[in-house]
Amino acid sequence: MYRTALRNVLAHKARLLMTTLAVLLGTAFVAGTMVFTDTLASAWRAQSAQSYTDIAVTVSDRGAVGKGYDHGGKGSDGPRLTEDTRKAIAALPGAAEARGVVSGFAGIADRKGALIGDGFSTTGTNYVPGADGTDPRFPLADGRGPRTSGEVALDTRTAEKGGFKVGDTVRVAVNGPVMELKLTGTLHTNDPRVDAGGSLAAFDTATAQQLYLSPGQYDGIDVKAKSGTDDTALLAAVQKSFPEPNSFEVNTGRALAAEQERRIDENTKAMSTMLLVFAGISLFVGIFIIANTFTMLIAQRTKELALLRAVGASRKQITLSVLAEALLVGLAASIGGLIGGIGIAAGLQALLNGPWDANLPDGPLVIAPSTVIASLVVGVAVTVLAAWLPSLRASRIAPVAAMSSGEQPATQKSLLVRNIIGLLFAAGGALGLVAGAASESVNLVGAGAGALMIGVFVLTPLLSxxxxxxxxxxxxxxxxxxxxxxxxxxxxxxxxxxxxxxxxxxxxxxxxxxxxxxxxxxxxxxxxxxxxLKADYAVAMDNYSMLSPEVAGQIAKTAWVTAMSVMRQVPVEAVADGDTSWLTSVDAATFDRLVDVKVTAGAADALQQGKLLAAKDYAERNHLTVGSTLDVTYPDGTRGSLAVGALVERNSEVNGLIAPDRLVGPHAAAGSGLQKVLVKGADGATPALKQALRDATGGNPLIGVKGExxxxxxxxxxxxxxxxxxxxxxxxxxxxxxxxxxxxxxxxxxxxxxxxxxxxxxxxxxxxxxxxxxxxxxxxxxxxxxxxxxxxxxxxxxxxxxxxxxxxxxxxxxxxxxxxxxxxxxxxxxxxxxxxxxxxxxxxxxxxxxxxx
Known part of the structure; x- marks a missing residue:
């Protein structure tokens, strides 16, 4: 019987070609996904490891809050990492060097004023030259590092994109007006944010501290060990050097590298899972093709199979014969799919780093044993599974009846059973969809859609x-x-x-x-x-950080602006239980001219009365009504009492608690949490007003001025x-x-x-x-x-x-x-x-x- 199976495969090569291609494509998708994600993870791990090669211990200030970040002025009141801290760590017996680190975001404008790179990965840091005048983190490609507040160095890719050369003037911005700085050098970096399409701007340490923290402050210190010093012993020594225990987060470079590897594995696993879902869809589609092909082949070989039954072949032997054919087809297709998948991974890597300029790290293709095994098992299993029902039908062919007919028609009983099963699945799926839609349950909708699709597939002969x-x-x-x-x-x-x-x-x-x-x-x-929104424009940072406090005043002075309102995020703590809530503070006099506020209960002028607006659904979740009072502690430590003056319909701008800025703003840190500024012009949303707002914000490439x-x-x-x-x-x-x-x-x-x-x-x-x-x-x-x-x-x-x-x-x-x-x-x-x-x-x-x- 197995020789017969091999003969049938060789005899029907052309008719099995499309089936083989279907399995091959699906298996290639699986293999390509696994090879590509394994290769990417390996390259990222190698790149990440380079970042910690000379770092024995790192110290991070968890309470350090950078300017322009969404913190609402609520940094930690504990000790800070300062120059004295760095010097104390550098003086430890096992420490060879201690490097103070400052980081934030920095947008680089090209010659037309547009942002270079992705706004979410625009990185700024400090350049820390050693005894030889260079920073080992950023090897120089050309020129030198920055030394004064009027200088900057860029990564080589950003400089190339902007067409900048050493000596050019570069427009750089954080969350306020643009700075015009002299480009002193270009740097190499293995920062994954830059590789992902971002940019890197390096300032001298004093300038970086002024831009991101406070003079003399760091948000991290990297410690290099002396030769022969154990990093765990150095870590213990660093921890003991702090006057307050656990005031900073201290880790070894090895631990951070391991954590980074874990995150890389998680990210690539998520990517692989998503791609494998689509590969599974392709293989699922292939099941229909395989089943259809073997069904037709069996129908064409009815007399042959009947003759085999007549000369003594059992039903089990007929079934195994057909499954053996499927096994051979699946094995051949899986091997081809594995080879094709390796080619797909190599081509995708070249494409992403070539024409698509995805800046992915380079590395050799990783073909893991698990990839080979998974590809072969999946391809063979799918083919054999799809051929199982046709093989059962083949085994049930009656010898005498089969010899008298070229094809056995489906019995009424089998069609009836099929239609009943299809109706049950379709009805259950429809009920699941309706129930999921009513309860807003994504899982129930997914299950219902799957059941409905299966039911329809089973019923398609009836529907055709x-x-x-x-x-x-x-x-x-x-x-x-x-x-x-x-x-x-x-x-x-x-x-x-x-x-x-x-x-x-x-x-x-x-x-x-x-x-x-x-x-x-x-x-x-x-x-x-x-x-x-009734506003003509919304002014906000494109990377969702906070605007500089000066922006609101600059916009207020802009021509054609008839109404404006800040939207400031301010955290407050409830006096009773210490839970933190966020208030959105706005200009009470103009807010209703800029946002459509639909009051459902309470006073329409609640903000002008110094009271809160609460989105209706937020109020229901937190058991608030008109007249409810919140005793809170503001970021500056003072206490106050806020009353809910009105309930309003939730919309894109009103989804929590809205407070008058004149009441809440003075208790927040200066400019803290300035999320956006809404603007209305005298003549509506005109190009002139938009340009005026751009000019007012200093032409910052990171600040977006967006209308409808x-x-x-x-x-x-x-x-x-x-x-x-x-x-x-x-x-x-x-x-x-x-x-x-x-x-x-x-x-x-x-x-x-x-x-x-x-x-x-x-x-x-x-x-x-x-x-x-x-x-x-x-x-x-x-x-x-x-x-x-x-x-x-x-x-x-x-x-x-x-x-x-x-x-x-x-x-x-x-x-x-x-x-x-x-x-x-x-x-x-x-x-x-x-x-x-x-x-x-x-x-x-x-x-x-x-x-x-």
Whole structure:
């Protein structure tokens, strides 16, 4: 029997080709993901280790609060790391050197004033020259390090992007006006933030302290050990040198490197998991193709299998024979997939570091034994699993009945059982979607969507006839006899049609769901800005840090500004239990002119009365009502009593407690927590006002001046970016589905060669035969596309309902252009998939086809 299995594989190489490709592609996706993420993790670990090669001990000031960060003025009141601290550590017996470190963010403007790099990774630090005048953390590529407040050094990539050379003037900013500094040198760095697309600006230590902390203060100290000194002993000595125990966080360089490795592993594992989910989708699609292929092969070999039963082969032997064929196919495809996956990983690495300029660390490809084993096991397991049901059907072929028929029709009992199972799954899935949408449970919606999809897949043979019948009138009218024959062929074997269409349905369902949810979120965000904000512009840091305290005064003096309000985040502690709450302080006189405030209870002028506004849902969660009093301690230590004056509807700007700035601001640290400034102009949102606001903020590349159009465009870019990545990852499953259509049509042509020969003999020309095959493929693909679009819309509806609580204005939005494109794409896929089978059918020899069995 096993020799028979090998013979069958070799005899049906062409018919198994598409199945092999489907498994190969899915396995290549798995292998490529594992090799790429292992390679990336290895390179990142090596790069991270370099950062701690000469560091024995690090000291970090957990209470040090940098300027421009969202802390609300609440730093620790404990001791600080100062120059005296550094000198004391450097004087310890085992310490060779102690380097004070200061860090923050710094935006670098190009020659047009635009920010270089990613705003979230714009890094600023201090340059600490040693005895040789260089900082070992940042090897010089050109020039020298900065020495005065008017100088700066940049990493080589940022300098190259900006077109800067040593001696040029560079515009640098933190959270206030732009500084014009002389570029004294370019540096090499292995900072992962810079490698991820950010930038590095190095200042002299005094300037960095002035920009980020306070004169003479550090937020960390790196200690280098003398030769032969144990780092744990040095760590103990450093800890003992502090007058207050546990006042600072002290670690060995080895411990920090290990922690960094753990984080790298977590991040790459998360990336790998996401990619493997999409690889799993491709393999799941492949299951339909494999099952369909083996079902058709068994149908074509009915007499052969019956003869084997007649001469003594048992059902178990027939089953194992078919599974052995699947094992051989899966093994061959898995080996090819593993090789292809290694190639994918190498190509992706070159692409990301080449044309896409992702700045990922370089390193040799890592092909772990687990990757090899997983790729082979997954490919073989998926193939054998998919072939299991066809193998059972093969074993149940009755010898005498099989010899008298080319194909055994499905029994009414089996179809009834299948439809009942499908209805149960579909009904359970629909109930899960409705329940998940009502309770806003993402997990319940996910389970319901999965069950509904399975139910629909099981029911597709039942659905295929009525859905394909919708195309019948148009086919008969436009294409005559070939159209009628195509329709009859498409519904002749509902199971085969269903399995072929289901592979395409999966991809269309997921893509439709993503598109509808994306369109709904985008529209809701647009509505939220239009309805919540009356302001023409919002001025804020693009990296979500805090604005400089001078910005509000600069904006107030700007021409055309008729109303403005700061939005300051201020932490207060409840006197009763010490819990921290955040207040958003605003200008009471102008806030209602800049934000749409809908009062549901209390006084409309509560802010002007010196009272709080509370978002209704926030008040309900915290048991607040109009008249409730909060006894609080402000950041400066003083106490006060705040009364709730009104409850308001939550929106994008009002989602907690709103307080008058004149009441709360004086008790916060100067400029602390200045999140944004809302501005209204005399003539609305005009280019002149926008430019004036840019000029008022010193042309800082990190400060964004955004109106309604800017925010909508930014939101749409973010959503489209995510969707494009998802589309790309789902593209593999669509390619696998296309292979399934090609495979089904090719095998169907082979199976019906006698019938095609008879059609040719009675007058159907070659063009008609080719058209018949193409139209059949078109209908199967459209069937899968229509079902996928409908499933996607239903799933998207439930998903949208789950996020309605956090995005109040969201409603289901159906993007007609995208949905129409998906259906047209399904039709094109059907037509392209039929090119080779149709050509083969049209060129079939008439007499040879009629004589075939």
């Amino acid at each position: 006839r009525p859905v394909i019948a919708l195309f019948a009138p148009a086919l008969r009218k436009l294409f005559g006899t070939p159209g009628k024959l195509a329709r009859e062929n498409a519904v002749r074997n509902p199971r085969r049609t269903a399995a072929t269409a289901s592979a395409l349905t999966i991809g269309v369902t997921l893509i439709t769901t993503l598109s509808v949810v994306g369109a709904s979120v985008s529209k809701a965000a647009d509505r939220a800005f239009a309805s919540d 159009k800017d925010i909508k465009a930014e939101t749409n870019r973010a959503i489209n970016g995510v969707l494009n990545v998802m589309y790309g990852l789902l593209g593999m499953s669509v390619i696998v589905a296309i292979l399934g259509v090609v495979n089904t049509m090719a095998m169907s042509v082979f199976e019906r060669r006698r019938e095609i020969g008879m059609l040719r003999a009675i007058g159907l020309d070659r063009r008609g035969v080719g058209r018949m095959v193409r139209l059949e493929s078109l209908m199967i693909a459209l069937f899968g596309g229509v079902v996928g679009v409908l499933l996607g819309i239903v799933t998207a509806w439930a998903t949208v309902r789950t996020i309605a609580g956090s995005l109040k204005s969201i409603t289901l939005v159906l993007p007609p252009v995208q949905i129409g494109f998906f259906l047209v794409a399904a039709a094109v896929i059907g037509l392209l998939a039929a090119v080779w089978p149709a050509r083969r059918a049209a060129r079939m020899d008439i007499l040879g086809a009629i004589k075939s069995e």
